[in-house]
Amino acid sequence: MASSNKKELSSEQYDALLRVLQARFEKNMNRHEDLEWDNVQAKLEANAEKLWSLNEMESSGGEPDVVGYDKEKDEYVFYDCSVESPKGRRSVCYDREALESRKKHKPENNAMDMATEMGIELLTEEQYRALQKLGNFDMKTSSWVQTPSDIRELGGAIFCDYRYGHVFVYHNGADSYYGARGFRGSLRV
Incomplete structure (x- = not known):
């Protein structure tokens, strides 16, 4: 970027x-x-x-x-619409609060700040499901999606992927990050 x-x-x-x-x-x-x-x-x-x-x-x-x-x-x-979660946006935790809460092995960045810097928004779960109707995405990776505030207040965040012909919505600690998890964004023009 x-x-x-x-x-x-x-x-x-x-x-x-x-x-x-x-x-x-x-x-x-x-x-x-x-x-x-x-x-x-x-x-x-x-x-x-x-x-x-x-x-x-x-x-x-x-x-x-x-x-x-x-x-x-x-x-x-x-x-x-990349087939897998965008390569340049992987290995990031969910947001700044999650990033700052990590004591060891911090990722370089977080999904929410990156999206803001790019001028885009993370997909919502509903948008993610709509995307999957257009093709098969994230069959090997996963993508953070906008997390409801009640989940985030308890330290969690949600992400989605596509396996076995279905969209799966999962939870993780917002401070977690993985090499195969990034985020997808949306932009209105």
Whole structure:
């Protein structure tokens, strides 16, 4: 991920990202059957800060793609659609509180802060289940999802994966982290 505080892409990055997003969009029409790329691109071009966030999703291995359109808000919805949890976002605990509570063997970062820095949100359990209707994701990995406050207040956090033809929702201590667990994000443009 970019370490720059400037949330703008160079013209080369901008053009390259649009090409990647268009190719992914056209290759995976099942994710957005009634949508047209020209409309998505126009929306992206009008929201440069969202392109920066999409680039962060892309550069960390998320392979963002359009999964829907909210007519009421006139927004396209992007999710990380990488087959496994994004490689550049694994081995992280759930949030800052969990990270600070670890006395030994702290991970380098946490899912909530990373998502905020990227300008995205963690998928909810409902969004995760919707994603799984578009393909099979996280068959070898797992992904943190937004955790209800009552679970988080007790020190836990939830994550999901896809095994045996089903979405499974599990719990763990929010301070846990594993090489095969990352997080998936969403972005509205």
